[in-house]
Amino acid sequence: MIKRINSLGRKRIPTSQVSIAVHDGDPRRFSASIDLSETDWPLDAIVVIEAMCAGSPNVKRIECGTISRLIAPQDSPLDGITGRNVFFSLKVIDRTEKIGRLLGFADNLRPIQTGKQTEVGRRGLLPVEAVSLGQEIWRIDFREQDVFLLVNQDVPRLSERMRSDPRIYSIVYPEVIRRVLSKAIDENIDLDEDDDRWQALWLRFGRTFHQTRDNPPNAEDEEEKEAWIEQVVNGFCKTHGLMDRFAIALQGADGSDE
DSSP, X not given: OOOOEEOTTOEEOOGGGEEEEEEOSSSOEEEEEEOOTTOOSOTTOEEEEEEEETTOOOOEEEEEEXXXXXXXXXXXEOTTOOSSOEEEEEEEEEOSSSSEXXXXXXXXXXXXXXXXXXXXXXXXXXXXXXXXXXXOOEEEEEOSSOEEEEEEXXXXXXXXXXXXXXXXXXHHHHHHHHHHHHHHHHTOOOTTSOOOSHHHHHXXXXXXXXXXOOOOOOTTOHHHHHHHHHHHHHHHHHHHTHHHHHHHHHHHHHTSOO
């Protein structure tokens, strides 16, 4: 069970202080390099790494000792973490209180080195993950650290076609944008901050497609919120010519001009 944590007064840990490699296997394994030598947290504060993946509620939690005696994971198993989009969080926790207090964190850490079973590289705006969805074709997975587009793994090549086939992405992505922007606005974050949370990234993305580049309205103003989102969706569709691409692709698939 994940222990309760009081996050009041937490500080961000620069992602440059953590690097992670994921190695193929059954289960996969990971190693981490952590440098917290220039921090001023209590020497007995606990350091924890949590591993997660898109489409699964599972969290793999590994304790890495304390600030004074840090033991970075080496070849640690990722049992229960099965998706290709694996991401990590690093937390520094003060456990001198009844409810542990979160002193510092770095979230949405992506592996800088992987094998064939894992996505590598920088964070994308909307990672796509193939998972078991029954008779559902796609679903949005909102996480604290990120938002993912889940697609049904039983439809051949759907994750690749979701990015490249206009007969699919022209229909799906406008609705994805509506839902994600609505959720992001409801979080009431401050876009003026230097923030890399998914809500801020998506709202900045939306602003680039808005007709007058306006910031999103307050969540309480439902009419303004819906109007802003629709302008963004219209701008996105127009910029990428979604209707034209869909029609051309459909015509090619049908082999006719009708």
